[in-house]
Amino acid sequence: MKTDLELIQDVKSGIKAAFEELVQRHEKFLMKVVVRMTRDLDAAEDIVQDSFIKAFRRLHLFEGRSSFRSWLYQIALNTTRNRFRKTNRETIGTDHLDIAVEGESESNLIAVDVRNVIQKEVDKLPDRQKTALSLRIFEDLSFKEIAEIMQCPYDTAKANYRHALLKLKERLEGNLMLKTWTEQPRFSLMELATNSVEVDG
Amino acid sequence: MDELSLSDDWWWIDFLEDELDPMLDNDLVMLLEHSGEDRESFESFRLLKQWLKESDPIEGWPIEARLERMRNNIMLAIEETPVAERPVEKPVVKPLAPKTKQPSRRPLDNSASP
Numbered sequence: 001m002k003t004d005l006e007l008i009q010d011v012k013s014g015i016k017a018a019f020e021e022l023v024q025r026h027e028k029f030l031m032k033v034v035v036r037m038t039r040d041l042d043a044a045e046d047i048v049q050d051s052f053i054k055a056f057r058r059l060h061l062f063e064g065r066s067s068f069r070s071w072l073y074q075i076a077l078n079t080t081r082n083r084f085r086k087t088n089r090e091t092i093g094t095d096h097l098d099i100a101v102e103g104e105s106e107s108n109l110i111a112v113d114v115r116n117v118i119q120k121e122v123d124k125l126p127d128r129q130k131t132a133l134s135l136r137i138f139e140d141l142s143f144k145e146i147a148e149i150m151q152c153p154y155d156t157a158k159a160n161y162r163h164a165l166l167k168l169k170e171r172l173e174g175n176l177m178l179k180t181w182t183e184q185p186r187f188s189l190m191e192l193a194t195n196s197v198e199v200d201g
Numbered sequence: 202m203d204e205l206s207l208s209d210d211w212w213w214i215d216f217l218e219d220e221l222d223p224m225l226d227n228d229l230v231m232l233l234e235h236s237g238e239d240r241e242s243f244e245s246f247r248l249l250k251q252w253l254k255e256s257d258p259i260e261g262w263p264i265e266a267r268l269e270r271m272r273n274n275i276m277l278a279i280e281e282t283p284v285a286e287r288p289v290e291k292p293v294v295k296p297l298a299p300k301t302k303q304p305s306r307r308p309l310d311n312s313a314s315p
Contacts, residue, residue, distance in 0.1 A: 016284070032264065035262060039258065118252055122256075137254055143220065162210075162214050165214055165250070168253070
């Protein structure tokens, strides 16, 4: 399998089909991060599409000093900011938060509430902390990759993540709804014991 | 272990993220074994991370269906676009230093010549 850099070289030498492979590799990641920023599928689809087209047009400027994914992320971030600037939308709405949750069982409703509580707290975090948190938690990226995407030193990326987690811990700890949720069988002590570090020797 | 202030929350976060210096791993495992307070602290971060993972705002959003359409649109859009080439860097030409005005020579005064 060719690396991103090899595919980029192919595109630069005129093989446009290689770009489709690059799109396929990174479309899901980009779509997910933009949907998280916009919480709007239509807007996210437009932004991601524009970002890939811009990337193609500027591919000659890509020098491979960062990964293609983090370069794409920067383009998508700027495109998102411009889009919001044009529409005078200052904040990201949370109206669509429940879109994915269907069903009316009590546990589902609790899950929706819990998600909302957590997401509202996450949305209150400063941008850079939120970015570090969501890239780590939802995309499972290493701090090295996060630092590259955020264009900051490794330790700064990690510090942003730590601060985010600490703030959320402080704010969510006293929440009764979360306690109830935690006390459901799937969060029983047995489960905690098997998933956490073995402390019994 | 006390001098390392291992009770600091940052240690637990690093431990949870597998980002801790391996030399310190054993110390933290010991703390988990012997200190209920530390165990609670670590568990609260572990649970928080789990909550966050499960509260992904876009989990289940139908993004897959859109990806193929988007990819087709992208390929159509670039079909007519030529692959841009890196502009050839022109050699830097230093501007010529402004000509300093040479003092006009006096017409030779031949009167003093022998």
